Amino acid sequence: MAKQAPNVRELPGPPAGDPYCGNCGYPLAGLEDASKCPECGRPLVEVLLRGTQIPSYRAKRYASDATLFGLPIVAVAIGPRPEFGEARGVAKGVIAFGDVAIGGIACGGVSVGVVSVGGMAVGGVSFGGMSVGVIGAVGGMAVGGLAMGGGALGGLAAGGGAVGVVAKGGGAFGVYAAGGGVSGSHVIGPRHQDPEAQAVFRDLYWFFGPSLGPPGMGIPSTASFFLHPVASIGAIAGVLSLFILLAALFAKSRASRSDTVEIGHSSTESRE
Numbered sequence: 001m002a003k004q005a006p007n008v009r010e011l012p013g014p015p016a017g018d019p020y021c022g023n024c025g026y027p028l029a030g031l032e033d034a035s036k037c038p039e040c041g042r043p044l045v046e047v048l049l050r051g052t053q054i055p056s057y058r059a060k061r062y063a064s065d066a067t068l069f070g071l072p073i074v075a076v077a078i079g080p081r082p083e084f085g086e087a088r089g090v091a092k093g094v095i096a097f098g099d100v101a102i103g104g105i106a107c108g109g110v111s112v113g114v115v116s117v118g119g120m121a122v123g124g125v126s127f128g129g130m131s132v133g134v135i136g137a138v139g140g141m142a143v144g145g146l147a148m149g150g151g152a153l154g155g156l157a158a159g160g161g162a163v164g165v166v167a168k169g170g171g172a173f174g175v176y177a178a179g180g181g182v183s184g185s186h187v188i189g190p191r192h193q194d195p196e197a198q199a200v201f202r203d204l205y206w207f208f209g210p211s212l213g214p215p216g217m218g219i220p221s222t223a224s225f226f227l228h229p230v231a232s233i234g235a236i237a238g239v240l241s242l243f244i245l246l247a248a249l250f251a252k253s254r255a256s257r258s259d260t261v262e263i264g265h266s267s268t269e270s271r272e
Contacts, residue, residue, distance in 0.1 A: 018050065019031075019048055019049065019050055020049055020050075021037040021039060021040060021042065021044075021047045021048070021049070022047045022048070022049040023037065023040050023042045023046075023047040024037065024039045024040040024042075024047075026038065026039035026040065028044070028048065059078065059079030059080060059081050059086075059089065060076050060077070060078040060079060060089070061076065061077055061081075061089070062074070062075065062076040062077075063075050063076075063093065064093075068094045068247060069094070071092060071093050071094050071103065072092075072093045072094070073093065073094050073095065074093055074094070074095045074096075075091040075092055075093025075095070075096045075097070075098070075103065076089075076091055076096075076097045076098065077089030077090050077091035077096075077097075077098035077099065077100075077101075078091075078097065078098055078099060079099070080099075088100060088109075090102070091103070091106075091108065094244060094247070095244070095245075096108070096111075096113065101113065101116075101118065104244035104247075105241055105244050105245075106118070106121075106123065111123070111126075111128070114240055114244060115237050115240050115241050115244070116128070116131075116133075121133075121137075121139065124240060125137075125144075125236050125237040125240055126138075126139070126144065127139060127237070129141070131143070131144070131149070132144065133145070133146075133147075135236055136148075136236055136237070137149070137152075137154065142154070142157075142159065146207065146236075147159070147162075147164065152164070152167075152169065156204065156207050156208075157169070157172075157174070158207070158208055162174070162177075162179070166200060166201075166204060166208075167179075167184070168201070168208050172184070176196075176197045176200045176201070177189075177197070178197065178201055178208075186200070188201065
């Protein structure tokens, strides 16, 4: 059975000065004889707080029982828990969702993972406002082996401003560069038509896409910026995600079988 951290309900905060349970948010006003919270059973000496320390009742915490490599298969941590000293939710799991997410597949404001999606994303393949990826990155500012964004830096880079070994953009700098404003050893632009650069960009059509203008002109097109790079990096992300999901399902299946065996073994012992 999955473990779910307390404080997942969405309730109004207690009035200032009123006692409440810092673990689950249950109001304790008028409770005189009990030593434990009626809702979650935690000792009052550990969880009793007053209304001046209102917790974030919209915070979510979840971690699955099944694990892989010592991490829960699914972890969720969204929202602050000031009553526990947590300014933001930090989720660590094979599949992680949180204010800060760390895992195989990570999604959050800040995410670090094999495949990561977030405002700030770092990983093998990343998508975000600011993204850094070893294999590929897509974002407002992208850094990666394959980089696509408003500003792109990578081995293959496509963007409004692109810097890479092979770069294509409104402004491009690279060994091979194509765009409106270009600089490099072999360039394609309004005034330059390097045959070697043309051959390279034809071979890399799968990433940079087609061009506008005469053949070989190399002026970036909408498809070049938004179709081919996203499709290329997305395909890599899809393969990695599938691998992680299959591994997670396998681990969960093993955990379920293990629980069944333990329950069956316990039942046999009880009958004996």
